Amino acid sequence: MKIKEHCGIFATIGENSVKYTYDGLKLLQHRGQESAGISYIEDGIKTIKGLGLVEEALNEKEVLQIKSKFSIGHVRYSTTGKTTLQEAQPLSNEKLSIAFNGTIANYFEFGNYSTDTEFILDFLSKDIKEGKDIVHAVKHFMDIADGAYSMVILDDKKRVLAVRDPKGFRPLVMGKIGESIVFSSEDSAIKQLGGKVLKDVLPGEIILVNPDGKILSDKVPSTSFHTCAFEYIYFSRADSKIDGVSVYMSRIRLGEILAKNHPAKADIVVPVPESSRPIAIGYSRESKIPLEEALIRTIVSKRSFIMPTNDKRKSVLEEKFGIVEDAVKGKRIVLIDDSIVRGNTMKRIIMLLRNSGAKEIHVRVGSPMIKYPCYMGIDFPSRSELIASNKDENEIAKILGADSIEYLTVDEMKQAIGRDSLCTACFTGIYPLKRNYSLQVMESVFNR
Ligand SMILES: O=P(O)(O)OC[C@H]1O[C@H](OP(=O)(O)OP(=O)(O)O)[C@H](O)[C@@H]1O
Numbered sequence: 001m002k003i004k005e006h007c008g009i010f011a012t013i014g015e016n017s018v019k020y021t022y023d024g025l026k027l028l029q030h031r032g033q034e035s036a037g038i039s040y041i042e043d044g045i046k047t048i049k050g051l052g053l054v055e056e057a058l059n060e061k062e063v064l065q066i067k068s069k070f071s072i073g074h075v076r077y078s079t080t081g082k083t084t085l086q087e088a089q090p091l092s093n094e095k096l097s098i099a100f101n102g103t104i105a106n107y108f109e110f111g112n113y114s115t116d117t118e119f120i121l122d123f124l125s126k127d128i129k130e131g132k133d134i135v136h137a138v139k140h141f142m143d144i145a146d147g148a149y150s151m152v153i154l155d156d157k158k159r160v161l162a163v164r165d166p167k168g169f170r171p172l173v174m175g176k177i178g179e180s181i182v183f184s185s186e187d188s189a190i191k192q193l194g195g196k197v198l199k200d201v202l203p204g205e206i207i208l209v210n211p212d213g214k215i216l217s218d219k220v221p222s223t224s225f226h227t228c229a230f231e232y233i234y235f236s237r238a239d240s241k242i243d244g245v246s247v248y249m250s251r252i253r254l255g256e257i258l259a260k261n262h263p264a265k266a267d268i269v270v271p272v273p274e275s276s277r278p279i280a281i282g283y284s285r286e287s288k289i290p291l292e293e294a295l296i297r298t299i300v301s302k303r304s305f306i307m308p309t310n311d312k313r314k315s316v317l318e319e320k321f322g323i324v325e326d327a328v329k330g331k332r333i334v335l336i337d338d339s340i341v342r343g344n345t346m347k348r349i350i351m352l353l354r355n356s357g358a359k360e361i362h363v364r365v366g367s368p369m370i371k372y373p374c375y376m377g378i379d380f381p382s383r384s385e386l387i388a389s390n391k392d393e394n395e396i397a398k399i400l401g402a403d404s405i406e407y408l409t410v411d412e413m414k415q416a417i418g419r420d421s422l423c424t425a426c427f428t429g430i431y432p433l434k435r436n437y438s439l440q441v442m443e444s445v446f447n448r
């Protein structure tokens, strides 16, 4: 099994709205590969969505004919429910449409919903029906909800809201493309579309964009900032900045610190493409061991980690890597990956390297051991699926077939990212949620 992560959200208010939202979703494809959708206003809220990658789910020609100035979009990687068209986002009714990234850790306490997003839509809709204005409804939701949520909401009055939870678990950025206002999970997508990044949405912030472009901002108190460390380690694009910190430079530093504190005697440093490549560059620079791109990522391959089932993850891995035998034969290798979650990737790569005649394989990991489940937007909801949950390094090395394995410590990771304000619950078991939950209860609720 691979872990699944996050979703990508994008919204545009102004000229070329649907085009920018569509293009933005393609640029956020790394955040979700299960389904894609766009809601827009044209005589009320309309939603188009489909399963698969953006280009499979949405018909580009049809999408680009939509002339609406108000749209929100979503690429999904599910953490609740199933990979069905019905559960694909944006999730909408006549009044509201929601594109949501995160997990509502306590959604199950409010009724029998198939996804947490369904709960959010229902909750906000009820408040609005009772006469609350949308900002008050969102504040009410923020009051009762626990967990991670960055979301964009479109209402039938042509208003768009961008909301980030008070802990700031997931990124969310505001920008401008021409005169159009945009929101995106990551700033790299806005920049690539020729836009300007205006700001990170703050933890606890609610930004309302009126149909005339007038912007109002409100904020609920944020007691502490806990951005998901995994956004830096694996999830986000390397050319993104999250809350002002460069993902690429963080990964380089993860590698440098890994080399300094976790050295290995070896002939070459080999990255496991894609996400670990800057970490391997950092490791190679610091250790002076030459970098060798001996694993070749095939052009057809997706991210394995965010596939919805274990069979799909495994089949992605089968087609994902080629190997340059002449580069590894007889060599002592430091093999770098950003993370080991279930161990699927590492097991396969080590097998490939051994079959190609590698002499020694020393695994060095650019994050700490993942021992605890996540209920804040990443889909590894049980301890039993995590290779490090009840094993030490020696046992893990044996299972994976490595000669040695070392991980970063939590402090080393924080030092490398250069932020203390991080969620590290999957490494430490300390959850920055509003309440304490029994892991046993959470494991049974989130087990899909
Ligand atoms: O231990 P596992 O359960 O196998 O999960 C960890 C692996 O999954 C991710 O890669 P992924 O293939 O999703 O994406 P990437 O191409 O961006 O590295 C991550 O970078 C690790 O390589």
Ligand SMILES: NC(=O)CC[C@H](N)C(=O)O
Pocket: 005, 006, 007, 076, 077, 078, 079, 080, 081, 100, 101, 102, 103, 104, 115, 116, 117, 377, 378
């Ligand atoms: N990865 C996500 O952000 C998932 C969003 C939401 N929890 C869902 O299951 O659709």
Ligand code: SF4
Pocket: 169, 227, 228, 229, 230, 231, 373, 374, 375, 376, 377, 378, 423, 424, 425, 426, 427
């Ligand atoms: S538990 Fe881990 S994966 Fe989940 S939000 Fe915290 S740091 Fe990110």
Ligand SMILES: [Mg+2]
Pocket: 272, 273, 274, 275, 276, 345
């Ligand atoms: Mg990887």
